[in-house]
Amino acid sequence: MSPQDQKKDDAVFPGGNYTYTWTVPEDHSPTADDPNCLTWIYHSHIDAPKDIASGLIGPLLTCKKGILTGTSQRRQDVDIDFFLMFSVVDENLSWYLDENIASFCTDPGSVDKDDEEFQESNKMHAINGYVFGNLPEMTMCAGDYVAWHLFGMGNEIDVHTAYFHGEMLIIRGHRTDVASLFPATFVTADMIPSNPGRWLLSCQVNDHIQAGMGALYEVRPCSRQAPRSTLKGRVRKYYIAAKEVQWDYGPSGLDQSSGKQLSEAGSPAEQFFKRSHYQIGGIYWKAKYVEYTDETFREEKKQSEEEKHLGILGPVIKAEVGDTILVVFVNKASWPFSIQPHGVSYGLSQNGVSVQPLHNFTYHWTVPQHVGPTPSDPPCLTWMYSSAVDPVKDTSSGLVGPMVICKPGTLDDSNKQKGIDKEFYLLFSVFDENLSWYLNANIKYYLRMEETSVKKDNGFKESNRMHAINGFMFGNLPGLDVCEGDNVSWHLLGLGTEADVHGAVFQGNTLQMNGMRRDSTNLFPHTFATAFMQPDNKGIFEIYCQTSNHYRAGMRERYSVSKCSKRDPAPVLRYKGVRTYYVMAEEVEWDYAPDRRWERERHNHSAESYSNVFLSNENGLLGSKYKKAVYREYTDGTFQTPKARINGDEHLGILGPFMWAEVGDILNIVFKNNASRPYSIHAHGVLERETGQPQAANPGDIVTYRWEVPERSGPGPNDSACVPWIYYSVVDPVKDMYSGLIGPLKICRKGVLQSDGIRKDVKREFALLFLVFDENQSWYLEENVERYSHGNHRDINLPDDTFVESNKMHAINGKLYANLPGLTMFQGDWVNWYLLGMGQEIDVHTVHFHAETFTYKNGKGYRADVVDLFPGTFEMVEMLAGNPGTWLLHCHVSDHIHAGMEILFKVLPKPEPALEVVNYSEETPPEDESQKVMLFGAKLAPGQVEATVIILAVSGMVLFLVASFLLGVVIYLEKQRRLRRNRRSILDDGFKLMSKKNQGI
Structure with missing residues (x-):
């Protein structure tokens, strides 16, 4: 093929055509562990960002042999496929921007394409090109086998957590109700829906929720029976209230890493903790989930020493497969709030029911088999619950807590995980106090001024973005203490905006996640991870976000590993x-x-x-x-x-x-x-x-x-x-x-x-x-x-x-x-x-x-x-x-x-077998004559002498073998010649004898 022919598919000009031939060789096919069909995409690649922003993109499936039926190309193994692209479609990058301005702007001549508000208005937070629930509704039957083919596309802001309200997914063998999507990330998720109703499918990144990245899907109660599990476990009851508190992000007043005051001039913490006319400092009014002892909600349940680290988080809700969870919720705050969970089953009537101030509601959640951990999952899965009346403002105000769902028999009578010495729950989130319900109250209470005069100031906004772990910054999180050799379970959660891209790093020791060795894991809004550690390194170490601007802004805490008398000393490893x-x-x-x-x-x-x-x-x-x-x-x-x-x-x-x-x-x-x-x-x-x-x-x-x-x-x-x-x-x-x-x-x-x-x-x-x-x-x-x-x-x-x-x-x-x-x-x-x-x-x-x-x-x-x-x-x-x-x-x-x-x-291309070629450098260094040896009248270097002797020895051996072979051939031929002569002599004697007998007759 000529270079000109190879270029024909690079760009097909208007009015032209080209037939692409794509093959699926064995080394591109799904592995044995993959789902039957893999999700891919195709798109124009002249200027990929502009071409895709203009609309030229589509899904592609490659399947294992025998999955597709005949010419119809329908799958035999599922009832229905859905293809969804989560993308902030940036119309500012489209080839058609000028045409769109001319066609759809009321005053095209006044448009400034560099204006920030104009550019933001053209960023369409879409699912398959639709926003605010306008995607044509996706319908399926309870009990259907549904394959979801999900992918992201776009830019740095295209960090997406696709949340399937009301149902569960299996992705790469793991149970989840969310899928993390980024530009050119492809996910194949399997679902057997069991919960009839119209459910929301949305991106849980705060900015994207507000910008309309949501769609609806409907599960109908058709003739097929949906999976059901008999609930034979315990009924676990929790009494939780939303309570308003003054929350201190740095209660010690110190950066525990440097020992400096948090408000010290020039320090990284000053921006967030200094009090001034235009800075609130490190203390804010917030709402917090608080656990009570009973339905009277008079006495708060006292936190144990092991729970001190929870910080802003609500109480840990735990259950096993087969259990029923009842959460009696009282709203003691000033705004309507709710509790909406991940990781459990509930009906539409229980879906994040809003509770007005001074009112209560009892949420009823179940843990059937089809929402529990899979065989590939750890014994307990980490989940989260939060208020969802306004998902952005409620969580920014502080209403979030951890939840753990375990395999049957995993929890002991005291609700602790068997075989685990310590359990910790860590939320990595940039709490944006600018989005809190309590922003105006904080301005009035701490700045003693009217809110409107300061809220638009960029410095003020940045000072209110608190880069926290469990609501603490700069090493102020208490209670992260373990013993050398402990079995430690870390339950990790993410929450927030597209800036909440976190690399949670554990200094000093390593983790194991799904049988793989790590010392960090990535967290995004509404994503969760469970990691195990058996610390072998004594000392005080940091847990921090690897994202460099988060690290500088205080998203780092400390945990200690001590030598405790309760354990036998670990065997000493012999290094070789x-x-x-x-x-x-x-x-x-x-x-x-x-x-x-x-x-x-x-x-x-x-x-x-x-x-x-x-x-x-x-x-x-x-x-x-x-x-x-x-x-x-x-x-x-x-x-x-x-x-x-x-x-x-x-x-x-x-x-x-x-x-x-x-x-x-x-x-x-x-x-x-x-x-x-x-x-x-x-x-x-x-x-x-x-x-x-x-x-x-x-x-x-x-x-x-x-x-x-x-x-x-x-x-x-x-x-x-x-x-x-x-x-x-x-x-x-x-x-x-x-x-x-x-x-x-x-x-x-x-x-x-x-x-x-x-x-x-x-x-x-x-x-x-x-x-x-x-x-x-x-x-x-x-x-x-x-x-x-x-x-x-x-x-x-x-x-x-x-x-x-x-x-x-x-x-x-x-x-x-x-x-x-x-x-x-x-x-x-x-x-x-x-x-x-x-x-x-x-x-x-x-x-x-x-x-x-x-x-x-x-x-x-x-x-x-x-x-x-x-x-x-x-x-x-x-x-x-x-x-x-x-x-x-x-x-x-x-x-x-x-x-x-x-x-x-x-x-x-795979090289053909070739003879070895020895190349001699043109710039050979001068030889040392004193080292040469006389051999057969010629001066040779020591290496040449050795090579010559070896060659002569080998040649002599070959000649000896050839001569021996030839001698053997000569001896053999001589023996054969003598044998033939003897045979001829015997035959001659036989003929003579026969002749004499004939004569006698």
């Missing part, structure tokens, strides 16, 4: 292997996009390239070059010889060396700081014996870090053979990382790796970091302004929006617009991809591999071509390269595509 790395921090000039040819060819559809704001160094912008600090590996402790990046390691780009270890190893990191400010190295996953932050190395210092790799640092029972981690400098975790100090680490099962660190069963391994490097937060910002700005650098306005945006480099391993080299493999190679996510709220990345699929572990093995990454997410996927060509690998978030978060990987 010691691996040493010599790593230097050095300052370099880094170019994010040294070659712009690919970018100019691909992104040339508009008058001004999307890349100009990031790569141009005109009009007060800095361009693509920045001073940065990087980790680089050296051959030994003299730090004289850098270790060359060869054999594919070029792909690491800005990353430090790809470190590796097996379970049972010790890693010694000899670190020299050759930069101009203090730095360090800290790793996720490994066991660092130092309590608190690792020692910082001042400029010129050498520090050795010791990382132990016990069993809990390696793969869990349901993991692949290796798990990815990450390391970076933590003197200032945010500024150090954005300055460039970050690198990959993998830990593997014992015996999995070769001596060079590559897995024995794979051919290639690549580590990719998806991170928007925010150069505005780098230690070197001022130096970069002085060095790379044209003209007078003092004229640059650092807070200017365009300047700030120009310094956010949407990079893969520190490169933009296909500038990353080294991603090459052969057809038929098994390839491991270690994919790493860090950063802040905008770092929502959906990593899409064109033309190839991969398998990944989530308890079992599943097929996909997109990986979701968030701050603190480290994933490993396995690919069998099967499609020769040069293919795109990119983040599918619209803004990130335009901003250059794209690279290329190359699959070469």
Whole structure:
């Protein structure tokens, strides 16, 4: 096929046509653990964000053999399929924006396309292109087998939690009633509806609820019998009231990490805790769910020491499969409130019934078998309940609590989980007090002023966004104390807006989730996780949100691990292997996009390239070059010889060396700081014996870090053979990382790796970091302004929006617009991809591999071509390269595509077996004549002598064998000749005898 023919499908012009041929080979088919049909999409890809915003997108299914019937292509295994796209359709990106303005605006000439309110009005929070319940109603029968094919598409704000009110789903073997969707995330969910009625299907992200991202589906009581379970368990009764309280986000008055006052000038906490004419401070009027002892609601139930950590959360509601839950609710607050649960069954008459102030209502919920944990789930599932009269304002006011639903026989008589020593419940949420019912009351009470004069001030709004865990900030959450060796269950919840993208990290110890090893998990509004920990590392450690702006804003607490006398000492692990790395921090000039040819060819559809704001160094912008600090590996402790990046390691780009270890190893990191400010190295996953932050190395210092790799640092029972981690400098975790100090680490099962660190069963391994490097937060910002700005650098306005945006480099391993080299493999190679996510709220990345699929572990093995990454997410996927060509690998978030978060990987055709060819360098070093030896009258080097002798010996042996063979042949032929002569002599004698007898006759 000619290059011209290969280009025909790249762009089909108006009036033209092209027939696409797509195949579904075996290595693209659903795995044994996948559902029978997988959800995918198709869309136009000339300028993907603009094409999709214009409407060109649709669903695609690929199914296992035998699932589709004949030419009708109907599925045999389900009764009905539904296809739903959750997307904030940005009409500002549409190719038809100007036409739409001309057609639908009453005064087209007055429209300012850059006006923020105009742009916001064109962001349509839609399900299949409909808002506010206008999607044609989806109807099914109770007992039907229903397949939901869900996908997200769009931009950074397209963080969606699709909540199916009234029914339950199975997704990848796990029970849920929500599905997390992001741009180019595809989910196949199975449902057998059992609850007749018209139910809401909505995105539970606060902004999206308000903007109308909801639809209705109806379950009809048809002839088929819906699944029913006999309830033979306990009736569990709870007495809960909504009560108004003054809530203190920082009751100690201190940042427990630094020891500074929360209101100290210049501290990160000052913005939220300082009291002034335009700042409320850290205490707010809120509503809280409070448990009472009985139906009189006179006496509050006293919290135990183990419940002190609940903070703003309501009481824990627990039940087992087969139980009935009765919640007697009294509203002692000033606004109508309710209690609406996830994870249980209830009828329409019980669906978030609103209770007026000073009134009560009894909610009746059941826990039949079909809402309980599946065999693939942990013994108890984490859920949440909240007020839903106004889902946004009610939860922002504080009305939220945890709920746990367990398998039968899991809870003991005191309602505690058997086999678990400690249970903790943590809600990660940015409580936006601007959205609370009590905002006006807080302004009047604390600021002594009328509310209207301050509510529009941006500084005031930001000061009211409290980045909290259970309603506490900056280490003020009490009661997170465990013993070494305890079995600890962490129940984690998310709530809030599209900014509530949380990477919940547990420093110092690791977690196990669905049989997989982690030290973090991602949380979004109305999502939940259950994690198990058996701490082996004594000390005080942080639990924090990895999202960097949340970390800075105080979303970090502390838990302690103590040596307790109640347990026998843990067996001492004997470490067998010691691996040493010599790593230097050095300052370099880094170019994010040294070659712009690919970018100019691909992104040339508009008058001004999307890349100009990031790569141009005109009009007060800095361009693509920045001073940065990087980790680089050296051959030994003299730090004289850098270790060359060869054999594919070029792909690491800005990353430090790809470190590796097996379970049972010790890693010694000899670190020299050759930069101009203090730095360090800290790793996720490994066991660092130092309590608190690792020692910082001042400029010129050498520090050795010791990382132990016990069993809990390696793969869990349901993991692949290796798990990815990450390391970076933590003197200032945010500024150090954005300055460039970050690198990959993998830990593997014992015996999995070769001596060079590559897995024995794979051919290639690549580590990719998806991170928007925010150069505005780098230690070197001022130096970069002085060095790379044209003209007078003092004229640059650092807070200017365009300047700030120009310094956010949407990079893969520190490169933009296909500038990353080294991603090459052969057809038929098994390839491991270690994919790493860090950063802040905008770092929502959906990593899409064109033309190839991969398998990944989530308890079992599943097929996909997109990986979701968030701050603190480290994933490993396995690919069998099967499609020769040069293919795109990119983040599918619209803004990130335009901003250059794209690279290329190359699959070469499977090589033919070839003779070994030895190439001699033209620049051979001069030979040392004194070392040569005389042999047969010629001077030869020692190596040549050895080779000559070997060749002669081998040749002599071959000649001897040939001669022996020939001699044997000669002897054999001689014997045969003699045998024939003897036979002939015998025959002659026989004929003579016969002749004599005849003569006698």
